[in-house]
Amino acid sequence: MTDNPIRVAVLGPRGRMGAQTVRAVEGAPDMDLVATVGSGDDLAAVVDAKADVVVDFTRPDVVMDNLRFAVDNGLHAVVGTTGFTEERLAEVRGWLAGKPGIGVLIAPNFALGAVLAMRFAQQAAKFYASAEVIELHHNRKADAPSGTAAHTAGLISQARAAAGLAPGSDATTSELDGARGATVGDVRVHSVRLPGLVAHEEILFGAEGETLTIRHDSMDRVSFMPGVLLGIRQVPNRPGLTVGLEHVLDL
Ligand SMILES: NC(=O)C1=CN([C@@H]2O[C@H](COP(=O)(O)OP(=O)(O)OC[C@H]3O[C@@H](n4cnc5c(N)ncnc54)[C@H](OP(=O)(O)O)[C@@H]3O)[C@@H](O)[C@H]2O)C=CC1
Numbered sequence: 559m560t561d562n563p564i565r566v567a568v569l570g571p572r573g574r575m576g577a578q579t580v581r582a583v584e585g586a587p588d589m590d591l592v593a594t595v596g597s598g599d600d601l602a603a604v605v606d607a608k609a610d611v612v613v614d615f616t617r618p619d620v621v622m623d624n625l626r627f628a629v630d631n632g633l634h635a636v637v638g639t640t641g642f643t644e645e646r647l648a649e650v651r652g653w654l655a656g657k658p659g660i661g662v663l664i665a666p667n668f669a670l671g672a673v674l675a676m677r678f679a680q681q682a683a684k685f686y687a688s689a690e691v692i693e694l695h696h697n698r699k700a701d702a703p704s705g706t707a708a709h710t711a712g713l714i715s716q717a718r719a720a721a722g723l724a725p726g727s728d729a730t731t732s733e734l735d736g737a738r739g740a741t742v743g744d745v746r747v748h749s750v751r752l753p754g755l756v757a758h759e760e761i762l763f764g765a766e767g768e769t770l771t772i773r774h775d776s777m778d779r780v781s782f783m784p785g786v787l788l789g790i791r792q793v794p795n796r797p798g799l800t801v802g803l804e805h806v807l808d809l
């Protein structure tokens with residue numbers, strides 16, 4: 559136990575990630591779990607409990623309301639919930655402009671290996687015109703493609719554009735709807751859903767006579783917890799909006 563533990567509230571505590579986060583916070587010697595808010599519960603509980611940091615693992619359709627409430631009430635937030643478009647991020651920056659000391663960390667993926675895989679993909683992108691992303695998840699996942707895959711595709715698109723590299727083409731002229739996946743930026747993203755999986759991503763690059771595959775596997779949701787706890791510890795010292803754990807890890 560430390561003298562001034564960080565007072566943490568978890569939103570979505572009955573969910574797969576929320577339950578794991580509750581256990582991780584309860585096990586952290588420098589944190590106190592002071593509130594949990596599930597669907598149907600009153601968010602005001604986090605203010606009543608004098609939380610310092612709110613952690614959100616809920617759903618894309620409710621996360622913006624939760625985050626707005628946290629920022630309006632002067633609470634820092636660590637957000638793992640997916641669904642953050644550029645428009646949503648701009649909206650969050652707008653709220654934070656009126657709240658100078660408040661920090662919000664939104665991370666598409668809290669697993670160290672996933673963050674590294676995204677960074678490696680970003681580094682490789684300027685050397686390969688052709689890249690595709692395959693993400694594989696458990697069949698209870700609500701969204702597709704995954705937030706991680708969308709973020710990875712965005713990074714590849716940006717890195718290629720910055721290097722003046724046009725995306726590679728292929729010869730497909732006839733295809734069944736969806737067979738070539740969804741397009742994010744200018745990268746094809748393919749989503750697999752199967753019971754037995756947790757969270758997995760492959761980033762494939764191709765050039766004449768070679769391919770490069772970067773793969774990350776989360777076999778257990780404990781893989782996300784060191785990143786979540788690090789985010790909780792760091793977010794009070796990072797006013798404004800931080801997108802991606804790579805900034806906190808100082809990669
Ligand atoms: N960034 C990262 O590293 C990771 C991010 N994720 C993302 O986190 C999110 C949650 O994933 P997961 O835990 O698997 O999903 P679950 O469906 O297991 O959990 C979501 C939980 O949110 C609760 N909920 C719904 N509405 C509200 C609300 N208004 N207030 C509070 N709680 C609410 C639900 O409650 P109820 O059960 O009562 O409906 C449910 O328990 C997803 O967007 C997922 O993609 C997942 C893994 C890692």
Ligand SMILES: O=C(O)C1=N[C@H](C(=O)O)C[C@H](O)C1
Pocket residue numbers: 640666667695699700703704705706707756757758
């Ligand atoms: O829903 C999940 O499980 C996950 N969601 C995040 C995403 O959409 O990228 C992170 C990880 O892939 C697990």
